[in-house]
Amino acid sequence: MTNTTNDHAGHQTWGGRFSESPDARVAAFTESVSFDARLAAHDIRGSIAHARMLSNVGVLTDDEFTQIEAGLNAIGARIAAGDFSWDPALEDVHMNIEARLTDDIGALGKKLHTGRSRNDQIATDIRLWLRDAIDALITELERLRTALIGVAEREADTIMPGFTHMQVAQPVTFGHHMLAWEAMLARDTERLRDIRKRVNRLPLGAAALAGTTFPIDREMVADELGFDSVIDNSLDAVSDRDFAIEFVSAASLVMTHLSRHSEELILWMSPAFGFIDLPDRYCTGSSIMPQKKNPDVAELVRGKTARVNGHLVSLITLMKGQPLAYNRDNQEDKEPIFDVVDTVTNSVALYADMMPHVTVHADVCREAARQGFSTATDLADYLVRQGVAFRDAHEIVGKSVQHAIGAGCDLADLDLATLRGFSEAIGEDVYEVLTLEGSVAARNHIGGTAPAQVRAAAARARAALA
Ligand code: ARG
Numbered sequence: 001m002t003n004t005t006n007d008h009a010g011h012q013t014w015g016g017r018f019s020e021s022p023d024a025r026v027a028a029f030t031e032s033v034s035f036d037a038r039l040a041a042h043d044i045r046g047s048i049a050h051a052r053m054l055s056n057v058g059v060l061t062d063d064e065f066t067q068i069e070a071g072l073n074a075i076g077a078r079i080a081a082g083d084f085s086w087d088p089a090l091e092d093v094h095m096n097i098e099a100r101l102t103d104d105i106g107a108l109g110k111k112l113h114t115g116r117s118r119n120d121q122i123a124t125d126i127r128l129w130l131r132d133a134i135d136a137l138i139t140e141l142e143r144l145r146t147a148l149i150g151v152a153e154r155e156a157d158t159i160m161p162g163f164t165h166m167q168v169a170q171p172v173t174f175g176h177h178m179l180a181w182e183a184m185l186a187r188d189t190e191r192l193r194d195i196r197k198r199v200n201r202l203p204l205g206a207a208a209l210a211g212t213t214f215p216i217d218r219e220m221v222a223d224e225l226g227f228d229s230v231i232d233n234s235l236d237a238v239s240d241r242d243f244a245i246e247f248v249s250a251a252s253l254v255m256t257h258l259s260r261h262s263e264e265l266i267l268w269m270s271p272a273f274g275f276i277d278l279p280d281r282y283c284t285g286s287s288i289m290p291q292k293k294n295p296d297v298a299e300l301v302r303g304k305t306a307r308v309n310g311h312l313v314s315l316i317t318l319m320k321g322q323p324l325a326y327n328r329d330n331q332e333d334k335e336p337i338f339d340v341v342d343t344v345t346n347s348v349a350l351y352a353d354m355m356p357h358v359t360v361h362a363d364v365c366r367e368a369a370r371q372g373f374s375t376a377t378d379l380a381d382y383l384v385r386q387g388v389a390f391r392d393a394h395e396i397v398g399k400s401v402q403h404a405i406g407a408g409c410d411l412a413d414l415d416l417a418t419l420r421g422f423s424e425a426i427g428e429d430v431y432e433v434l435t436l437e438g439s440v441a442a443r444n445h446i447g448g449t450a451p452a453q454v455r456a457a458a459a460r461a462r463a464a465l466a
Contacts, residue, residue, distance in 0.1 A: 168372025
């Protein structure tokens with residue numbers, strides 16, 4: 001027996017060849033409106049551009065376009081006001097909006113879908129949405145970079161130990177350390193700008209997969225929607241999600257940078273280090289240990305990096321087995337993309353808020369640098385300037401450090417006679433290079449840790465942001 005009345009909501013747009021409604025579990029399994037409703041504003045924008053183009057090429061009349069545009073704008077306003085009820089039986093954001101348009105303006109609403117498919121429609125929606133998300137993320141990244149540059153300027157003279165292998169290596173300035181993080185985020189920004197170019201191409205016009213028989217003007221739609229170009233091949237346009245994978249990969253790198261930064265903030269705030277403090281409002285307490293103040297924001301940023309990396313694996317795995325062209329698998333791209341955007345944008349925004357308020361305990365940082373023989377390389381370089389070969393100088397300084405460890409003091413605490421016992425080349429002026437201030441000031445070239453260079457680098461970083 002054939003059901004010809006077609007009164008099931010789920011049949012409204014594609015039910016013609018079906019004789020029964022989807023099984024309830026199938027309907028729940030296949031619906032996407034519970035998450036893709038988030039694309040509504042972009043979906044409406046795309047539909048208006050499509051309808052305007054259809055009227056321009058004579059597929060719709062001007063009057064039909066005007067009514068469709070007004071109807072879509074009214075629906076957009078209701079969605080924005082939270083005054084729209086989404087129906088899971090209508091599957092997705094596209095059909096919910098189209099069905100409502102037809103309810104509102106009558107049979108004319110059914111003409112909107114002429115010459116397009118949900119396949120090119122969804123690809124267009126995601127690209128429009130992601131383009132905005134990238135712009136918002138770049139804004140937050142620039143805010144965080146500005147914050148880091150501010151801390152760098154404030155702490156340009158603050159001496160701390162620089163580490164390799166987590167062992168005290170050479171003294172650096174706190175400002176220099178901050179600018180290292182800024183440099184990573186500057187590359188992240190650059191990467192996102194580059195990816196945005198490939199996101200910003202129009203799939204609409206590909207229709208289901210092969211293009212359409214209507215005389216469409218894709219360039220016009222691209223122009224109206226602010227796309228840089230149209231995607232040439234219709235099969236490619238509806239099927240590939242490489243632009244999203246690129247974005248999530250860049251987001252994963254942003255999180256990796258923030259996660260490393262977090263790891264340092266967590267260590268530095270531990271009383272065992274005591275280099276920094278964060279305001280109470282960016283920390284939380286323990287329900288059992290009354291004394292605790294935990295850097296939970298930093299720990300969660302480090303933790304949330306895991307889910308972003310997980311989404312990256314989801315998306316590349318989602319693509320790998322798909323033959324051309326569109327497959328429903330692609331519906332699974334939305335939740336990872338949304339969650340990545342939310343996670344990375346929130347993490348960067350929180351860090352942008354928090355970082356200007358980091359308190360640096362300069363005395364503790366300085367003492368940690370002083371205790372670790374961090375100027376040993378400076379002594380070796382000094383000997384080289386006196387004519388000693390570097391490998392011999394390395395050996396001489398090694399012996400001096402061994403002696404200082406035995407004596408329980410630092411290199412700068414050894415008297416001249418003792419030092420000269422290791423090398424006759426050592427003179428009274430050696431103490432200038434053994435000081436922490438002398439050590440950092442001497443690294444006075446582009447990229448070096450000298451306070452003067454930190455100020456110059458901060459100025460360059462500010463100029464790059466302007
Ligand atoms: N919801 C789908 C997606 O997210 C778009 C609709 C395409 N569906 C279809 N049956 N062709 O990719």
